[in-house]
Amino acid sequence: MTAIAAFTAVTLVACGSDAAETPEKPTGPVTIKVWAWYPEFQGVVDLFNKTHSDIKIEWTNAGTGQDQYTKLQTALKAGKGAPDVAMLELQEIPTFQLTKHLVDLGKYGANDVKGDYVDWAWKQVSTGDQVYAIPVDAGPMAMMYRDDIFSKYGLTVPKTWDEYKAQAEKLKTASAGKSFITDFGANDGGFMTGLMWQAGAQPYSYDIANPTNIGVNVNSAEAKKVIEYWEGMVNGGLADSTAFHTTDFYNGLNTEKYATYLAAGWGPGYIQANAAKSSGKWKVAPLPQWTAGENKQGDWGGSSFAVTDQAKYPDIAAKVAMEIFGAKNTEAWKIGIDKAFLFPTATPVLESADFKNKEYEFFGGQKVNEVFVPAYNAIGPFSWSPFNSYNFNQLTTNLNQAIEKKTSWTAALDTAQENVKTYATQQGFQVQ
Amino acid sequence: MTQVQTRSAAVAPAAAGPTQRRPFFGRAREAATGWLFVLPFAVLLVAFLLLPMAYAFKISLYRSTLIEGEVFAWFDNYQQAIDDPLVREGVLRVLIFGLIQTPVMIGLALLAALLIDAATSRFSRVFRLAAFVPYAVPVVIGTLMWGFLYSKSIGPLAWTGIDFVGSDTVLASLGNIVTWQWAGYNMIVLYAALQGVPKEIYESAKIDGAGQVQIALRIKTPMISSALVLATLFTIMGTLQFFTEPLILQPLNPGAITQHYTPNVYAYNQAFSFQQYNYSAAISFLLGAVVFVGSYIFLFATRKRSALR
Numbered sequence: 001m002t003a004i005a006a007f008t009a010v011t012l013v014a015c016g017s018d019a020a021e022t023p024e025k026p027t028g029p030v031t032i033k034v035w036a037w038y039p040e041f042q043g044v045v046d047l048f049n050k051t052h053s054d055i056k057i058e059w060t061n062a063g064t065g066q067d068q069y070t071k072l073q074t075a076l077k078a079g080k081g082a083p084d085v086a087m088l089e090l091q092e093i094p095t096f097q098l099t100k101h102l103v104d105l106g107k108y109g110a111n112d113v114k115g116d117y118v119d120w121a122w123k124q125v126s127t128g129d130q131v132y133a134i135p136v137d138a139g140p141m142a143m144m145y146r147d148d149i150f151s152k153y154g155l156t157v158p159k160t161w162d163e164y165k166a167q168a169e170k171l172k173t174a175s176a177g178k179s180f181i182t183d184f185g186a187n188d189g190g191f192m193t194g195l196m197w198q199a200g201a202q203p204y205s206y207d208i209a210n211p212t213n214i215g216v217n218v219n220s221a222e223a224k225k226v227i228e229y230w231e232g233m234v235n236g237g238l239a240d241s242t243a244f245h246t247t248d249f250y251n252g253l254n255t256e257k258y259a260t261y262l263a264a265g266w267g268p269g270y271i272q273a274n275a276a277k278s279s280g281k282w283k284v285a286p287l288p289q290w291t292a293g294e295n296k297q298g299d300w301g302g303s304s305f306a307v308t309d310q311a312k313y314p315d316i317a318a319k320v321a322m323e324i325f326g327a328k329n330t331e332a333w334k335i336g337i338d339k340a341f342l343f344p345t346a347t348p349v350l351e352s353a354d355f356k357n358k359e360y361e362f363f364g365g366q367k368v369n370e371v372f373v374p375a376y377n378a379i380g381p382f383s384w385s386p387f388n389s390y391n392f393n394q395l396t397t398n399l400n401q402a403i404e405k406k407t408s409w410t411a412a413l414d415t416a417q418e419n420v421k422t423y424a425t426q427q428g429f430q431v432q
Numbered sequence: 433m434t435q436v437q438t439r440s441a442a443v444a445p446a447a448a449g450p451t452q453r454r455p456f457f458g459r460a461r462e463a464a465t466g467w468l469f470v471l472p473f474a475v476l477l478v479a480f481l482l483l484p485m486a487y488a489f490k491i492s493l494y495r496s497t498l499i500e501g502e503v504f505a506w507f508d509n510y511q512q513a514i515d516d517p518l519v520r521e522g523v524l525r526v527l528i529f530g531l532i533q534t535p536v537m538i539g540l541a542l543l544a545a546l547l548i549d550a551a552t553s554r555f556s557r558v559f560r561l562a563a564f565v566p567y568a569v570p571v572v573i574g575t576l577m578w579g580f581l582y583s584k585s586i587g588p589l590a591w592t593g594i595d596f597v598g599s600d601t602v603l604a605s606l607g608n609i610v611t612w613q614w615a616g617y618n619m620i621v622l623y624a625a626l627q628g629v630p631k632e633i634y635e636s637a638k639i640d641g642a643g644q645v646q647i648a649l650r651i652k653t654p655m656i657s658s659a660l661v662l663a664t665l666f667t668i669m670g671t672l673q674f675f676t677e678p679l680i681l682q683p684l685n686p687g688a689i690t691q692h693y694t695p696n697v698y699a700y701n702q703a704f705s706f707q708q709y710n711y712s713a714a715i716s717f718l719l720g721a722v723v724f725v726g727s728y729i730f731l732f733a734t735r736k737r738s739a740l741r
Binding site for chain 2: 073074077098099186212242243245246248251252255257386387389396397399400402403404405423426427428429
């Protein structure tokens with residue numbers, strides 16, 4: 001299959017009018033620099049290098065999330081030092097696209113693999129025939145729960161957020177306040193946005209095709225519904241508010257402090273690494289719904305491979321972006337799924353019997369993808385702003401301060417709305 | 433300064449005098465040798481301080497937006513920074529922090545230096561090393577380590593029930609880290625100064641009937657006042673640029689340690705999180721000016737003690 005993809009890429013380049021963008025190929029293998037922080041990525045890189053004689057990937061882990069973006073922004077601004085291919089979370093694509101640092105992969109055959117991805121995921125990385133990144137993994141959300149704590153206190157698996165709250169109250173009384181139903185990490189903008197996404201909130205209306213116009217609706221009724229719910233949970237002592245991804249948080253998962261964790265598809269990988277003692281005690285159920293019987297979902301995280309404008313051979317870099325975790329690269333996905341707990345965006349991998357029927361030791365042998373795959377398929381469309389760092393910063397800063405100072409959470413959301421609007425106007429956007 | 437003045441005073445008449453014996457060539461060679469010695473420093477100063485500063489100043493005069501690109505904006509960014517309540521909040525915070533932390537740390541460093549100086553046992557050498565060790569630990573590592581110690585669930589002080597990174601306590605917790613990290617360093621500076629005090633003075637003081645405490649307070653401390661001023665000056669400059677510790681501890685409680693917690697953290701986030709490089713440069717330049725003025729005021733106020741007239 002690599003041969004076919006290579007052939008397509010080459011022919012497309014040959015047919016394209018952008019001859020200037022593709023300098024002559026050197027005789028030896030081309031080195032492509034990749035920045036990524038996927039767990040267990042070394043194996044995937046080795047695999048790629050082993051199966052390609054003409055391309056050599058040079059991989060660097062330049063930090064997770066914002067750390068990497070900071071370095072990448074600086075290198076792109078400086079005009080050199082950026083990698084050819086960079087891992088970008090889906091919500092970051094408009095930011096990097098607006099500053100015109102991403103290569104349109106559509107020119108290099110990316111539209112040929114469009115069919116391998118569900119609609120919402122592809123829309124996150126493209127506009128029309130322009131493709132800015134190849135999605136790799138996604139973060140469909142589900143409720144991970146501690147089976148041992150549930151049976152110890154006689155809790156039932158909640159199907160709606162109302163039931164969830166009822167179980168939280170039951171747990172608080174039964175455990176004498178020692179256990180919380182969950183931890184609400186207000187330091188993670190992606191997590192909160194995922195929950196708002198599920199409730200139908202659309203904080204931004206933005207299309208890369210029309211980059212100067214943006215609609216800002218951070219404090220929509222749907223977003224407020226979610227925030228008010230969690231304000232009640234935290235202030236009522238039902239949910240904890242320790243920051244996510246901290247020692248205290250993982251310790252809470254490891255001990256019996258938290259009975260559930262509202263996780264994304266990639267979440268178990270991090271828990272396995274940081275709260276190993278709880279392995280085998282978890283089970284997965286769908287995310288509770290606002291209305292009984294519905295199947296509304298949101299996404300938290302997930303990332304893609306983009307080619308930067310500093311790539312010397314954009315066609316070869318595009319090939320790397322498409323193939324390294326490509327839909328047909330089953331060997332790479334074996335590593336990604338078995339070792340790194342990645343949740344693939346490519347439908348051929350998702351729908352493979354291996355993935356669907358995989359029994360996870362961490363979940364006591366449960367076939368958790370029976371929950372995650374339907375959740376993934378039910379995620380609705382969503383658009384991000386081209387200044388996501390600021391967006392997440394406003395969400396987290398204002399909500400964290402509201403938690404810290406015990407002030408109104410919805411007022412914090414209103415402040416975020418005002419600040420984002422001011423920022424967008426200052427940046428020259430037409431704000432609706 | 434005094435030294436430089438004396439030297440130039442000594443050289444000037446010789447140069448102007450009619451009985452000049454040394455040929456011009458010799459003096460030029462001497463000057464060239466002098467420049468040669470200064471050259472490595474000068475190159476580094478220009479390459480890593482003056483040029484970046486000039487560049488930062490240049491970009492601080494521009495304003496770039498995501499949509500409209502870069503335009504020349506005169507001092508708009510400075511105006512915005514002065515009016516920015518978040519900048520003021522940060523400046524106020526580091527000032528309060530400095531007012532409390534600086535005397536505490538310098539006091540501790542002085543106490544430790546005096547104790548080690550007075551003790552002659554082998555223990556003092558061990559203690560000297562032990563107090564200095566935190567300085568040898570990189571700031572990032574030290575802060576991460578304290579982050580674990582402050583943990584509510586696994587920290588050794590968890591039993592106290594105190595939230596060390598709550599909004600009321602976090603400034604003190606950060607002060608503790610800074611003190612831990614730098615007190616030993618300052619102690620070594622002060623201890624080195626104490627070594628330079630002639631021992632005869634202590635003997636004559638003893639003959640006059642002074643005890644150890646009196647010697648420490650009335651003789652040793654005033655004798656090393658210029659070192660004290662230097663250590664305090666470095667501490668003040670460090671405080672105003674307070675950066676690494678809040679940045680590292682931030683994930684523990686972003687509600688208490690905000691992204692505008694100190695002016696430097698704010699400038700960092702403006703540049704690298706929000707792509708506002710111009711505004712960030714303006715904040716940094718303003719901060720530099722405040723550090724300069726603050727250090728100058730301190731030096732001026734202590735000029736009699738500092739020997740830096």
